[in-house]
Amino acid sequence: MRCPSSESICIYRVHQSMRCDHSSDYTPMIISIGPLHHGNPELQAMEEHKLRYLRHFLQRTEVSMTRFLAFIKEKEAKLRNCYAETIHLGSDEFVTMILLDSVFIIEFFMRSYGPTLIIDDDPLFTESGLGFLGLQMQADLYLEENQLPLFILSELLDLAKTATYNGDIYEGISLMTVVHSWFSAHIPLKIVTEDLIGVQFSKAKHFLDLIILCLHSLQPPPSVAQSEFNYQNMPGAKELHRVGVEFKPRSYKNLLDIKFYKRTLEIPFFRLFDRTERFYRNLLIFENMHVYPVKYFNDYVIIMSYFLVTPRDADLLIQNGIIGLGDSEKLSTVFRSLIKDCLKSPDFLYADLVKVIQAYCKLPTHRWKANLKQNYFNTPWASISVIAAVILLLLTVTQTICSIIAL
The missing domain is CATH 1.20.5 (Single alpha-helices involved in coiled-coils or other helix-helix interfaces)
Known part of the structure; x- marks a missing residue:
C-alpha cells in the first residue's frame, strides 16, 4: 500500500471546490508536465515536440536512453511519493512520461539560457527569444498540478553531463544556473537573485516551492502569536490618500516588504501582466496546501486586496509608480478575486502595519491637513x-x- 510521508508530498491536485470559478487557472493550456494531466487529448500536440527535444538532448550526450530510463526507474517510488494522490500509471508509462517531461523542461530552459542550442524549426523560439507559442506555454510551467520534482531534473542533467560528445557544451551549467536565468527573465515576480536561489535551491521541491522559499527567506522569522487580528476596517488606497497618506514605491527585490513610516506608505513595485493572476493563484494555493509554518504570500494578497478596492485605488498606485501601467479596472479585481482563496489567521504578517495605519487614520488632524492640502493647496x-x-x-x-x- 502506498503511504508517503507528509514530508515527501509536494504536488497536489487542486480541490474541486476551489476550481469551480477558476478551473482554467489550474489547468494547462498548452503542455502537460507530470502525471496529473498526462494523456489529456487537448494537450497532445506538444507530445511530438517533447520527442523532438528528447532526440536533440540525446544527441549531445553519450548516455543512452536505456540508461536514463533505468535511472528514473530507480527513483520511481520516490517520484510517486511526491504526489498527494496515487498515480494510476503503469511503471513503464510512468517512467517514460517522467523522462519526456523532464528532458523537455531541461532542454527548454537550456535553449533559453544558451540561444546557440536553438534549432531552426523550433516553434517555441524566434531569433529574438520566445515565440508566441513559447510565451503561451511558459504560464503552464507554474501550475500547481503541472510540477515535476526538481531533484529528478537536476540529476538527469548531471547524468547527461557525465559523458558528452562535445565536452565543453555544459561547462559552467547546472540546473540552478539555467533556472535562475529563466526566472530572471520570465517569472512575474522579480525577487530571485542568483545568491538567493543558490541558498534555497537544494531545499526546493519544485518551481513553485522554490519561489515561495525565496519569498519567505526575505522576511524575518514569525514573532510569537498575536492576539486575534481584526480584518475589518482596513482602508483602501484612495481612503488613505484622503487622510494624508503618501505613496512611494519600494525596491521590487522583496515583494512582501511593505512599510509605513510617518505618513508614507511604501509598497514594492510590481507589474500585473495577463498571466499574473493565474500565476498568483497557483502560488497562493500551493502555499496554503503545503506544510509551511507561515503563509507570507497569502498575507500579501490579503493586504493588497484591501489597498486595491476600486479602480481609483489602482489609478492612485499607478500614478505613484507602485504598479506598472495596466488596466486599473482589472487591477482592482485581481486581488479581490484571489482573496477568496486566502486563509485568515491571527498571525497576520501585516498586523502591526495595519494597526499603525488605522491609528493614523483615526486622528482628525490628519484628515483636516489632508483636506487643506488636497483641496486648497494642491497647485x-x-x-x-x-x-x-x-x-x-x-x-x-x-x-x-x-x-x-x-x-
Whole structure:
C-alpha cells in the first residue's frame, strides 16, 4: 500500500471546490508536465515536440536512453511519493512520461539560457527569444498540478553531463544556473537573485516551492502569536490618500516588504501582466496546501486586496509608480478575486502595519491637513489664491477695526 510521508508530498491536485470559478487557472493550456494531466487529448500536440527535444538532448550526450530510463526507474517510488494522490500509471508509462517531461523542461530552459542550442524549426523560439507559442506555454510551467520534482531534473542533467560528445557544451551549467536565468527573465515576480536561489535551491521541491522559499527567506522569522487580528476596517488606497497618506514605491527585490513610516506608505513595485493572476493563484494555493509554518504570500494578497478596492485605488498606485501601467479596472479585481482563496489567521504578517495605519487614520488632524492640502493647496495657483484671500480677509478685518476705533 502506498503511504508517503507528509514530508515527501509536494504536488497536489487542486480541490474541486476551489476550481469551480477558476478551473482554467489550474489547468494547462498548452503542455502537460507530470502525471496529473498526462494523456489529456487537448494537450497532445506538444507530445511530438517533447520527442523532438528528447532526440536533440540525446544527441549531445553519450548516455543512452536505456540508461536514463533505468535511472528514473530507480527513483520511481520516490517520484510517486511526491504526489498527494496515487498515480494510476503503469511503471513503464510512468517512467517514460517522467523522462519526456523532464528532458523537455531541461532542454527548454537550456535553449533559453544558451540561444546557440536553438534549432531552426523550433516553434517555441524566434531569433529574438520566445515565440508566441513559447510565451503561451511558459504560464503552464507554474501550475500547481503541472510540477515535476526538481531533484529528478537536476540529476538527469548531471547524468547527461557525465559523458558528452562535445565536452565543453555544459561547462559552467547546472540546473540552478539555467533556472535562475529563466526566472530572471520570465517569472512575474522579480525577487530571485542568483545568491538567493543558490541558498534555497537544494531545499526546493519544485518551481513553485522554490519561489515561495525565496519569498519567505526575505522576511524575518514569525514573532510569537498575536492576539486575534481584526480584518475589518482596513482602508483602501484612495481612503488613505484622503487622510494624508503618501505613496512611494519600494525596491521590487522583496515583494512582501511593505512599510509605513510617518505618513508614507511604501509598497514594492510590481507589474500585473495577463498571466499574473493565474500565476498568483497557483502560488497562493500551493502555499496554503503545503506544510509551511507561515503563509507570507497569502498575507500579501490579503493586504493588497484591501489597498486595491476600486479602480481609483489602482489609478492612485499607478500614478505613484507602485504598479506598472495596466488596466486599473482589472487591477482592482485581481486581488479581490484571489482573496477568496486566502486563509485568515491571527498571525497576520501585516498586523502591526495595519494597526499603525488605522491609528493614523483615526486622528482628525490628519484628515483636516489632508483636506487643506488636497483641496486648497494642491497647485501653486490654488495656494496663491488661498493666501490672497486670507490677506484680503485680514485687510478687511483690520480696516473694520480701524473704522470702529475712529468712531
